[in-house]
Amino acid sequence: MSSMVVAVDLKKFFGDFQALDNVSFEIEHGEVLCIIGPSGSGKSTLLRCINQLERIDSGAIWIDDELIGFRQDGDKLYQLNDAEIARQRLSSGMVFQRFNLFAHMTVLENIIEGPVIVQKRAKTAVIPEAMALLEKVGLTDKKDSYPSELSGGQQQRIAIARALAMKPKLMLFDEPTSALDPELVSDVLSVMRDLAKSGMTMVVVTHELGFAREVANRVVFMDRGKIVESGTPQEILSSPKEKRTQDFIAAVLA
Amino acid sequence: MANVDTTISIPRAKYSIAHLHHQPRRHYGRWLAASLIILALVLIVKAFAQGQIAWPVVAQFFTAPAILSGLWNTILMTICAMALGLFLGVVFAIMIMSPNPVLKYVAVFYIWFFRGTPLLLQLLLWFNLALIFPTLGIPGVFEMRTVDLMTPFMATLLGLGINQGAYTAEVVRAGILSVDNGQIEAAKVIGMTRLTMLRRIILPQAMRVIIPPVGNEVISMVKLTSVASVIGYAEILRNAQSVYYANNRVMELLIVSAIWYLVVVTILSIGQHLLEKHYAKSQGRREAKRAATAQAEGA
Numbered sequence: 001m002s003s004m005v006v007a008v009d010l011k012k013f014f015g016d017f018q019a020l021d022n023v024s025f026e027i028e029h030g031e032v033l034c035i036i037g038p039s040g041s042g043k044s045t046l047l048r049c050i051n052q053l054e055r056i057d058s059g060a061i062w063i064d065d066e067l068i069g070f071r072q073d074g075d076k077l078y079q080l081n082d083a084e085i086a087r088q089r090l091s092s093g094m095v096f097q098r099f100n101l102f103a104h105m106t107v108l109e110n111i112i113e114g115p116v117i118v119q120k121r122a123k124t125a126v127i128p129e130a131m132a133l134l135e136k137v138g139l140t141d142k143k144d145s146y147p148s149e150l151s152g153g154q155q156q157r158i159a160i161a162r163a164l165a166m167k168p169k170l171m172l173f174d175e176p177t178s179a180l181d182p183e184l185v186s187d188v189l190s191v192m193r194d195l196a197k198s199g200m201t202m203v204v205v206t207h208e209l210g211f212a213r214e215v216a217n218r219v220v221f222m223d224r225g226k227i228v229e230s231g232t233p234q235e236i237l238s239s240p241k242e243k244r245t246q247d248f249i250a251a252v253l254a
Numbered sequence: 255m256a257n258v259d260t261t262i263s264i265p266r267a268k269y270s271i272a273h274l275h276h277q278p279r280r281h282y283g284r285w286l287a288a289s290l291i292i293l294a295l296v297l298i299v300k301a302f303a304q305g306q307i308a309w310p311v312v313a314q315f316f317t318a319p320a321i322l323s324g325l326w327n328t329i330l331m332t333i334c335a336m337a338l339g340l341f342l343g344v345v346f347a348i349m350i351m352s353p354n355p356v357l358k359y360v361a362v363f364y365i366w367f368f369r370g371t372p373l374l375l376q377l378l379l380w381f382n383l384a385l386i387f388p389t390l391g392i393p394g395v396f397e398m399r400t401v402d403l404m405t406p407f408m409a410t411l412l413g414l415g416i417n418q419g420a421y422t423a424e425v426v427r428a429g430i431l432s433v434d435n436g437q438i439e440a441a442k443v444i445g446m447t448r449l450t451m452l453r454r455i456i457l458p459q460a461m462r463v464i465i466p467p468v469g470n471e472v473i474s475m476v477k478l479t480s481v482a483s484v485i486g487y488a489e490i491l492r493n494a495q496s497v498y499y500a501n502n503r504v505m506e507l508l509i510v511s512a513i514w515y516l517v518v519v520t521i522l523s524i525g526q527h528l529l530e531k532h533y534a535k536s537q538g539r540r541e542a543k544r545a546a547t548a549q550a551e552g553a
Contacts, residue, residue, distance in 0.1 A: 051443055053439055053442060053443065082447050082448055083447050086442075086445045086446060086447045087445065089442065089443055089444075089445045090444075090445040092443075093443070094443040096436060096439065096440065098436050099436075100434075100436035100437060100439060100440035101440070102437060102440065102441075102455060103434075103437065103459060104458050104459050113444065113454070114444035114445065114446075117446070117450060117454055118444055118445045118446055118450070119445075162444070163443075163444075166444055166445070
């Protein structure tokens with residue numbers, strides 16, 4: 001296996017509701033994968049299973065050939081403990097729909113929190129890196145602001161910088177522009193576009209079909225907990241084969 | 255309305271009073287109430303001034319060594335019991351929110367028991383613990399007589415601290431619940447373990463909700479320590495009693511204690527007011543700045 005992420009036969013239930021129904025997929029190194037689909041289709045759940053915010057009920061996921069969440073012993077998979085799961089989460093960075101910046105910390109403190117407290121790196125080494133990331137997202141002048149002083153678009157760009165400060169192998173985006181005012185979306189998308197160009201492996205759950213068409217290497221359409229169709233942006237967005245995909249894209253573009 | 259004369263046919267004379275001086279309404283009721291209250295106050299002050307109170311004795315004992323050492327013990331106990339209460343409050347708040355049913359129900363029981371019985375009764379229980387457990391310790395390793403361990407200080411500390419913990423647990427729980435789940439998920443995805451998350455993210459944010467009620471409870475605790483006079487802890491009220499048992503100046507010494515409680519509570523109230531203002535201000539400033547930023551960006 002040389003893929004960045006391999007997932008086999010994932011199942012996830014919330015009570016009686018089956019959020020993921022035998023989902024399998026692979027993500028290559030450096031690939032940008034966009035997941036689209038109606039709400040409740042399981043696309044956010046899928047993303048949250050990759051970094052163990054949700055625990056899968058069956059199936060298995062590997063990141064860079066490391067089995068995540070479990071340890072194999074004979075014919076059983078044993079669940080890992082809190083500290084081991086925390087360590088495995090470091091391989092992926094996550095950006096949320098609602099930003100989730102730490103409200104009691106300034107922008108700079110938000111970015112250096114993980115590297116300093118979790119990775120135990122020296123502050124003197126981390127701060128210049130954090131400033132470089134702020135430069136990348138165009139917000140160096142906001143380093144001493146608190147999240148509540150920033151617009152949604154600014155907060156989301158800081159959230160991306162915070163995730164990148166951990167030097168993850170892949171980045172997960174959970175509807176990163178859905179909570180933004182329309183005029184603030186483009187700033188966030190341009191940061192994500194630059195990140196994709198730099199070769200970062202990215203999984204993006206999004207409703208921005210324009211972004212998917214332009215940046216994604218592959219688009220996956222999900223519905224009712226299953227992957228209905230997957231292919232190049234051209235195949236999925238312009239000439240989808242499945243009726244459900246056609247209906248969804250028509251509804252979004254309408 | 256400027257040209258009233260020409261457009262309206264009502265006689266001009268009716269409006270000729272518009273230039274008259276406005277006279278505010280007289281609040282006779284307020285004057286009456288205030289007079290009666292002032293009269294009552296004067297009578298009360300006169301009664302106290304002429305009553306059988308030897309004010310020089312109040313002044314004399316105000317800084318007497320017994321009173322000052324009692325005051326110190328009151329303050330010491332407030333600090334120790336509050337610290338124990340806060341520590342237990344955090345521990346039990348975390349236990350009550352634990353997915354482990356044993357931890358959860360132990361915490362539920364603790365809160366139920368210590369909020370459901372009178373503090374005075376709890377103090378007496380601790381103080382008389384020797385009646386049921388003559389010795390305490392780990393058999394064979396360490397043992398001591400309960401009466402030696404359960405001094406008035408220890409019994410008061412355990413009684414007040416554990417009782418306070420039951421109340422603080424609810425306050426801390428409310429504080430932790432006020433922290434947005436998104437903050438917790440954000441902490442998880444940067445690889446924080448549960449303990450780090452609690453220390454770095456959850457408790458600092460919960461403090462905003464926890465501090466104002468805990469400030470109130472510190473003030474209550476100052477006065478609650480007086481209950482310990484019953485089991486012989488030498489706090490200010492107990493020492494005042496010891497003095498008046500000897501010299502019979504009951505009212506004078508009670509007044510001395512009352513003044514000291516008022517002094518301590520007033521200082522703490524000012525501190526609490528400043529603390530709350532500090533929180534309100536930093537919050538308000540951020541919101542104002544955010545509104546300005548949002549406007550600038552929208553423009």
